[in-house]
Amino acid sequence: MILIDYKDPRPIYEQVTERFAELILKGALESDFKMPSVRTLAMELSINPNTIQKAYMELERRGFIYSVKGRGSFVAGNDSLVIRHRQDCLKRLGDLASEALEYGVTKKEMIETIEKIKEGKS
Amino acid sequence: MILIDYKDPRPIYEQVTERFAELILKGALESDFKMPSVRTLAMELSINPNTIQKAYMELERRGFIYSVKGRGSFVAGNDSLVIRHRQDCLKRLGDLASEALEYGVTKKEMIETIEKIKEGKS
């Protein structure tokens, strides 16, 4: 479910955070799904529990999960998260396109690039 | 010409590198323009000469400038760099669009976003 890439320059806690956010946003993890415990996941990934704790705190701060002392951490309802993320994707795309325009890339080229994308190539 | 943003999480040498790359790619610095010397620029920015040295080494590695011991560093010819950067922009845009597709953003939304961009809004 989670893989750590030690060639990735990003810190481990960030990779874990992003990976779970991705799974939740793509609907791979249902609402109220019980997340692996901090200690269990740390064991599985052969890393320190504090690193997982940091990732879970960040996921909770961003609304992806909720944690209950003694019970565990669970996936939060994700409808508004999905909507927010789509808006964020569009914003990032617009920003990147604006930048590309400044470097001389044309809107036509960009639109053609998007139209050429094969759907479902994950 | 160069400004350091201490709120930017990126290291200083990277900010300097990216800023010069931007100036060169946008044609603000002509070929063979003499770059400020390592020590001069360090003085101006109130940072360490080694930090500028690192930025210039990176700029040279990426083909933006060339350095001559005793004479200085100079902007390299930038035609192929510009072409390469436009291709890179398009690739990044395509990658981001592919990712957005996986999160449920439609091509139509993306294309509309691009079409709405006001040109020359830098």
Next chain:
DNA sequence: TAACTGTACTATCATGAATAATACAGTTAG
């Protein structure tokens, strides 16, 4: 020749990521 250039090297410091080891409080299955 003096003052400038790039380049290289070593040492030091601050910061953040990660580890390590506890500790405490709440939950739950046996």
Next chain:
DNA sequence: CTAACTGTATTATTCATGATAGTACAGTTA
């Protein structure tokens, strides 16, 4: 009830990286 699990918090240590500081050497130029 209790043992074993949960999340959470805290402190100390290690390590890598960015940045600073100081020095040195080689080449250029007015």
